[in-house]
Amino acid sequence: MNAVIQPTDVGEDTWTVAGRTFRSRLIIGTGKYKDYALNAAAAEASGAEIVTVALRRVNLSDPSQPMLVDFVRPDRFTYLPNTAGCFTGEEAVRTLRLAREAGGWDLVKLEVLRQHEAPAAGHGGDAQGAEAAGRRGVS
C-alpha cells in the first residue's frame, strides 16, 4: 500500500552475480562507436558497470593502435567477454580462457555461430559451448 520508492532505496538496490555486486543493471556494448574515447564517454554517462567486449588477435603490424583498456578502463568497468566469431563450443572455450587471462571475468556472454556451410545441421552450438564452458569452470 505504502510502496513509495524513495530515491535512497533505488540507490541501495544492488544485485550480485559471480561474486561481484553491482548497482546498475545496465550492460552495454562496446561495438560500433566512432572511437574508444566516445565509447568510454557513453559508458560513463550510462552509469553501466558492465560492458561486453570481444577478443581479437593483436595487430602485430601496428601494435601502437589504441587499446580498449586504455579508454574503457577495466578498473572502472567489469568486462564481460563474448565469444562472437566462434563457430564451435571448443573454440568458444579456448577464446574464453584467453579472455580470462587477459583480465576478463569468470562470467561470459556465450555466442556460438551457426556455420553458414551447414545450415541443415541444426544449431546446438550454444548448448555445446555452454557444456564445454561449464566443464572448465566458466559460467
Added chain:
Amino acid sequence: MRLIVNGEERSFAASATSPAWWRRWGLNPRKVAVERNLEIVPRSTYAATPIAEGDRIEIVHFIGGG
C-alpha cells in the same frame, strides 16, 4: 628459429630462448593474453616460458565489439 605468431610465420633470432618475445612489438603484457601451442601462458610466467622452433603463438587483447 621460426614461429607462427597470430597465424603468420615469423623469424626470431635463435638466441631468443625465452623472455621478451612479446616485447618485440612493444606490447604491454598486462594488456594482452598469450597462448603457446593452444595452452595459456600465464602472465606471471611469460619471462620463464621457453619457446621452440615451430611453436604457434597467439597474442590477443580486448577490443570493442559485443
